[in-house]
Amino acid sequence: MGGHVVIGLIGILALAHGTIAEDLGTCNAHVTQSCSEIGSEWNAGPCNALFGGFRGNSNSLHQLMVTQFQDSFKLLAMGSYFSSDEVNRLGIHKTVVAQSDKHWSNGKALMEYILKRGGRMGTQFKVSDVTMDNVKGEVEALGATLDILKKGAERTNAAYRHALNKKMHYDDPGQDSFDPALAHFLEEEFLASYTSEIRETVGQLNLLAKIARDDKTRAMGLHLFDQHLLKA
Amino acid sequence: MLRTTCLLLVCAISVTHQSCSIGPQADPHGRAQAEDQHNYHEACVEGLRSQIRKEFEASLQYLLMGAYFAQDDVNLAGFTKMFFEHADEERGHGIQFIEYLRHRGDEEINLLGSDPILPILGKNTWADGEEALRDALEMEKIVSGSIKKLIDVCDNDAKQDYHAADWLTGTFLEEQFQGQRHLAGLINSLSTFRRDHEHLADWMFSNNLLSA
Incomplete structure (x- = not known):
């Protein structure tokens, strides 16, 4: 008993x-x-903003954020050449630098979202590979801008797909990445504007390329198109 | 032989025509240059170029400061707002340096260099708002010191660039000193205000920054 x-x-x-x-x-x-407990210290412990599959998306979001800053610097470096005295294509400069500004804002928006969801910025934060060498032509600059936009959209698609992956990792729930809130954020804030900007850039590029390919219209056409971009 | 020559000629003609750009060297009169030998000196220009990177490094550091105060376990939105605004300002300064170099006739393509851009202090956590403000002031002083050295380079006895020195002094040092005065004032207010009730004071101060 x-x-x-x-x-x-x-x-x-x-x-x-x-x-x-x-x-x-x-x-x-x-x-x-x-x-x-005795004392006045406070440790947040489990009182955090983390929920859902955010942890499983943390790496891809950080990568997405850093590449936005990286592309911002690349576009700035490339665009600035077109405001030099020998080139003086101020319309191309304005178009490319506007994209640099947009990528900078995108990077900040991603940073704010990571923090909103309980993430942190690590000690390794830096922006590498910021140069774009030898982009000296007007059509080339629009082409390089288009490539950056499309790569950014593809990376965002990959992050979106990862956020909608319903696979459960029972042995390691930190790997779960299903996160509809993140998918919604990427869709609303990034994918819609990528779609418009890609179309706008490729439209300008194809117009300009036709004008620039023709020996008779190249010199005057490049000038007029640049003026058009400047006033847009 | 004649056939080969004709083929070569056709190839040469098609190569010269395969372009979408007229290029800077296409003008038969030669390109006009904004730079002039009396005022444009490579040492000063090189210094101006290197300042671009410092401004961007300060910008990234301010982003990290803003990020820290946006963490869910810190949540002082006023500090975040202020530091994110500073990050944009520093990026804007970097762009101003680029524009000034173009204004003076610099034609360098690779103005940012190839090294990674790192946050200037390499720091991502702070004990409180006061520590972050003190770091911000320190960072501004580093940038001001670097502008001072740049003025010395541009105002060298042998090769004086009065315009660059004046622009750096009148535009940049003026703004730097205003920023330093503002930060020093904030630090001194917060430092005395928060004594004996640190967390409450940081929250109140942050709210003030939010509505400023």
């Missing part, structure tokens, strides 16, 4: 311990425990 009581007590204690251990994972339990 005595043995049964002891086993029963151990069982109740184990159950109680299990319940407490599980509850400690909740914010409410953490608040209850922390506020009953």
